[in-house]
Amino acid sequence: MNPPSQPRPNRARTHVRVASGDERRRVAVPRRSTKGPLEADIDDPLADHTHIDIPRTASQRVLSPSLSDATSAASPLSPQDGSGTLQDMPPKEFSFLQDPSAYHVLPATTIPPPFLNPPTLPSINTPIPSLLESGHYRLAAIAAARALVASASPTDFDALFHLLHIRLACLCLISEHALAAQESKILGDLNSGFYRHPLTDAHLVPWDLRLLTVRLAALGYGEWRKGIMGYYELARECRENISKADSVAEKTLWKARLRDCGIRVANVLVEMGELEGAGRHLGTLATADGKTDSQEAREVLIMEALVWLRVGDVRAARRCLLAATSISSSLLDSSLQALIHIADSEYPEAVNCWQALHEQHPDDAMISQNLAVSLLYTGRISEARKLLTELTDTSPPFHSMIFNLSTIYELCTEKNRDKKVALAEKMAGRKGDGTVGWEIGNAEFKL
Template sequence: MPPPPPTHPERARSHGRVVSGDERRRVAIPRRSTRGPLDADAGVDDPLSPPDAEPASIPAARPPRVLSPSRSEAGPFAPHDGGSMPDVPSKDFSFVQDPSAYHVLPAANIPPSFLNAPNQPSISTPLETLLSSGRYRLAAIAAARSIVQTAAPADHVTLLYLLHVRLACLCLLSEHALAAHESKVLGDLNSAFYRHPLTNAHLVPWNLRVLIVRLAALGYGEWRKGVMGYYELASECRDNITKATSEEDKQTWKTRLRDCGIRVANILVEMGQMEGAAQHLSTFSSSTGSSEAPPTKEERDVYYMETLVHLRLGDVHAARRCLAAATEISADELLDGTLDALIHLSNSEYPSAVFTFRELHDKFPEDAMVTQNLAVSLLYTGHIADARGLLTELADASPPFHSLVFNLSTVYELCTERNREKKTALAEKLASRPADGVVGWEVGNTDLKL
């Protein structure tokens, strides 16, 4: 479950690249003569390759939602990919059940009001209930306990499902380094051990494999390793597209291929390589735009992503051009209006941004992101009291998401010297609310600026 680029300036962050290992230990390996995901292949119906041009990068898939914090991309986990697979001869997965592979979750970065909340469910609560209510810390603990104590060593479907839950919950708790360390329990996923002896299908669910590549990049700062991991997955997608026996299977692998491309762009953003991300995304829109088929929603969403990346670059003209291209495909009043207001913000046109966001707030009063961005715009124009009122009402009326809590804590710092008391009171209020599963119930000290 990967995070999208920030939708407003105060959330923008850059990540430095961390050099791993000792260069003297690196050994040059001859390049294999296999076809990569970017090699031209006339026999593959590849929706990513631009016509009459050498492919320059992997294309993309379903884009992340960037404007609706009340919706979570973390849907229910599935123990497998959903396809039928012949019975797998018994394999010993007991190495996944090594208790030393799983760590006690740190509690120093969690306010005491959450750790001691009276409405905390029991650890024996069913895992699905914990997930659906947003209790990700307890879900991570329960998943690890089930892996070690209750799952059968030969039941790889259950073990891998529980491991997926454990790693995903750690990411939702912002414990990416810990998740990256624990994901090493699987070892080399390219090993023949993880292949079905008859069909050669991978035994590890696709979404778990994607998450592990993500953790290799995010948990250790190995950005290039993450990019290459997505390229390897894209190569597998292309192979399966050519081997697909049904249109449904072919479409599934095409969707996964596009998803790998979007994730490559996401890593480039996290590396701070905004120009590379913009160029990478432009290959999708340029290739799809030359098709005879009418533009699709997926193509429009690529233009939206390009708009956000150009805003991070400070290229307002390019952002307007991409937004206009998206609107031409299919107009969306909420998305188009929000991005137009963000362009005003990026261009330091704060009164115009306030005017646009206020109009959107009048039309979409229940949209939490519009309300928050209106408050941020008011803050930039010096209307701190109005901004505080909007954010306070939003925290009371909607599920509190990370940027809302962070911005409200920032307003407390600007309004009073007793801001720590205000933040502590906010934490106690949030901890006492019932869990609804729309967003994670737990809020960390970082979000509260404690």
């Protein structure tokens, strides 16, 4: 009798996991929802107080003050920013940032023909700081891409990030947000260890650039919630650095950055259309530090009031204005009061308020424009047109002013296109002073 056959051992295939050499491709593991001592910090503007359903200038070394609308709040570079204190790091290649195919030719179809070849247009070889100071952001974006590809060393991460920041910020300033979002993808996952100092674990990418890429990532993938998650991740880093700060100045810096992340979350909620959520969120920020009479609290209250006006909740807007009155300026409070009249469809009262402010501040372009809009609502179109036309001669042009004047042209004449083109030629012939962007797009002229 044959002995029973022994079971044959299973020959399992062995799978070897090969680690990727490019750490930028690794996916960051989401942080678990845990409670700890950092969650109870009263200085945290992102604390979950309520249920909630994105250059003022960048650092002087990175961007000029003229980029303030596209960058975050002012803050000096610290060791966590990738500044010169990290030059002791072993050489690391960032040559992937110098790939020419990552940077696109800027379309010229979005701007009126008079802006393509005006007599005052500077040369492309003009230094980048001069282009930024004069408001020529399109040329600055082109020059930054050229310098990024050809001039900078692959190991000089400080210069590479500096040029990339200029490139992306300038694209946003000329309303090429989709293009900027696409080009920002070259950075990959900024939470990867690839972007950390191997000895100190400090982040190599400047803080302002990281803020910008969070919003661009949300734009690029069409997911606004991705932007909110990105800002919360940066806020977590702020809280960690607050707890580890060795000096009062450093702690103040990270608290300011934490508050800025909170305001940017509200901005994303507004862009998502979640206006009520944005209003409730801003309501938690005004008292996040326990002080209701500070200038920071007043700024947040004004933001909240504007959000409630967009919602149509005039009562909530009045409440915010009343809370901010103790630390207010008469100009801003009177302006908000006039806006509340407009929200209530009380246009004659709004005209009276703006007219009184215009007499006190005849050189304030914001007051003049709002007075013109209020006059338009009351049917006094000729007065509104005269006021806006004078404004184009005495004030640097801004987008809403050009848009409103173009709208009045459409209401006044069937040959409004000729008026718009003439206005574009006038704006293209001016010399940029850097107070606003020199270039104005087709959308503002309604062409």
